[in-house]
Amino acid sequence: NDPTFVEAARRLAENAMLAESDDRKRVVHLYRRLMGRAPKAAEIDVLLSLQRAQAGAFKADRGAAERLVSVGESAREGSLNISDLAAWTMVASAILNLDETVTKG
Numbered sequence: 001n002d003p004t005f006v007e008a009a010r011r012l013a014e015n016a017m018l019a020e021s022d023d024r025k026r027v028v029h030l031y032r033r034l035m036g037r038a039p040k041a042a043e044i045d046v047l048l049s050l051q052r053a054q055a056g057a058f059k060a061d062r063g064a065a066e067r068l069v070s071v072g073e074s075a076r077e078g079s080l081n082i083s084d085l086a087a088w089t090m091v092a093s094a095i096l097n098l099d100e101t102v103t104k105g
Contacts, residue, residue, distance in 0.1 A: 006089070007072025009096055013088035014077045023048055026088065034095050047091050054087035 012033065016026040027047045031039040039047070058065035065086035069076045076085065095101060 003071050005096060006068070006093065007074060009093035010069055010072065010076065010085065010089045011074065012092040012096075013085055014080060016092070017080055017085065017088055018077065023051065027051075027091070030092055030095055034092075034101050035098075047094065050094060051087050051091050054090040055083060058083040058086040 012030060015033075016029045020026045020029050024044055027044050028038055031037065031043070058068075062083065065082045068086045068089060069082055
């Protein structure tokens with residue numbers, strides 16, 4: 001993705017992580033913000049699976065997490081775990097790239 005969209009996904013992830021401590025609630029938070037609706041149970045499950053896979057990958061490769069959360073001009077939220085932030089950035093990016101988000105029709 002374009003750096004602007006990566007940065008937007010990171011900022012959305014930061015907002016969700018700061019607003020909610022529960023992973024399911026974070027997905028709902030992102031969905032409502034981006035789509036204007038609550039996600040279906042199956043959508044939550046898919047995104048939580050993505051989050052877990054990404055969290056594992058970023059914990060194994062902290063450098064990749066650092067590079068991802070450093071994209072863009074805005075400073076990242078320093079209180080958040082970098083690997084978790086990178087994983088949630090990927091979740092936010094996935095939602096941003098859904099046809100439903102792009103077309104909103």
